[in-house]
Amino acid sequence: MTQTQQLTPDLTTGTAARTRGLARSYGTGATEVHALRGIDLDLPAGRLTAIMGPSGSGKSTLMHCLAGLDQPTAGSVTVAGEALEQLDDDALTLFRRERLGFVFQGFNLLPMLTAAENIRLPLELAGRSVDRARFDALVGTLGLADRLGHRPSELSGGQQQRVAIARALVHAPAVVFADEPTGNLDSKASAEVLDHLRRSVREQGQTVVMVTHELDAAAYADDVVVLVDGAVREHLVAPSRDALVQALGGGR
Numbered sequence: 001m002t003q004t005q006q007l008t009p010d011l012t013t014g015t016a017a018r019t020r021g022l023a024r025s026y027g028t029g030a031t032e033v034h035a036l037r038g039i040d041l042d043l044p045a046g047r048l049t050a051i052m053g054p055s056g057s058g059k060s061t062l063m064h065c066l067a068g069l070d071q072p073t074a075g076s077v078t079v080a081g082e083a084l085e086q087l088d089d090d091a092l093t094l095f096r097r098e099r100l101g102f103v104f105q106g107f108n109l110l111p112m113l114t115a116a117e118n119i120r121l122p123l124e125l126a127g128r129s130v131d132r133a134r135f136d137a138l139v140g141t142l143g144l145a146d147r148l149g150h151r152p153s154e155l156s157g158g159q160q161q162r163v164a165i166a167r168a169l170v171h172a173p174a175v176v177f178a179d180e181p182t183g184n185l186d187s188k189a190s191a192e193v194l195d196h197l198r199r200s201v202r203e204q205g206q207t208v209v210m211v212t213h214e215l216d217a218a219a220y221a222d223d224v225v226v227l228v229d230g231a232v233r234e235h236l237v238a239p240s241r242d243a244l245v246q247a248l249g250g251g252r
């Protein structure tokens, strides 16, 4: 048994997502691109993991495969104990809606709805009632309590992204996937958003997997996976900034 397997053998002992031999290629023949080349990864529950690496290294592809938004060419993906390849389209859609949360660049908030309505929308679409205590705790953690009646156009970029995070978290998902969540925010708003994301991990035991280009953003993460050319170069646990710089610098 390997060291990794001893540390995180299954979900009950804290693995939120696991891949084995995960490969994803695009195209065929001379134009074939191997975006992921057989990735074995165990992402622990209750932590904020950043996925980093040079442009084209496979970060988005990995996140999309983990989140059931893209299908691997080979290998397996298990999230919250579910082997995604065993789910049909309907079951996968339901699994994503019930068990996963998503935060993307650009927020994707509905402009005619207030912040509170945007946050509640996924639950209402799923026909589920809002857990009032969780809702209040979330908007408190995210610093949105006095902004709930505002529409997106009346909120700053950072506030809009915090609404998007609350919306992703309100149904207590097993894993939240965030793709460059601070990509179009200034540095102050980025710091606020990342701080709130980290607090949701610390205070509510949330699991977050975040793709980022930015060293400053990765500094908020507990762990950092460094991809190079479709393979995991490093999986750093609670790295120092120096260790992170070294791991990233080595890829250039």
Ligand SMILES: Nc1ncnc2c1ncn2[C@@H]1O[C@H](COP(=O)(O)OP(=O)(O)OP(=O)(O)O)[C@@H](O)[C@H]1O
Pocket: 026, 027, 033, 034, 035, 053, 054, 055, 056, 057, 058, 059, 060, 061, 062
């Ligand atoms: N739909 C697709 N069709 C063809 N090639 C693709 C497709 N999606 C991704 N690729 C290729 O797969 C490789 C990995 O892409 P991916 O977007 O996962 O990298 P990334 O690390 O997220 O890059 P970036 O940091 O620039 O967003 C790249 O060479 C990319 O061109």
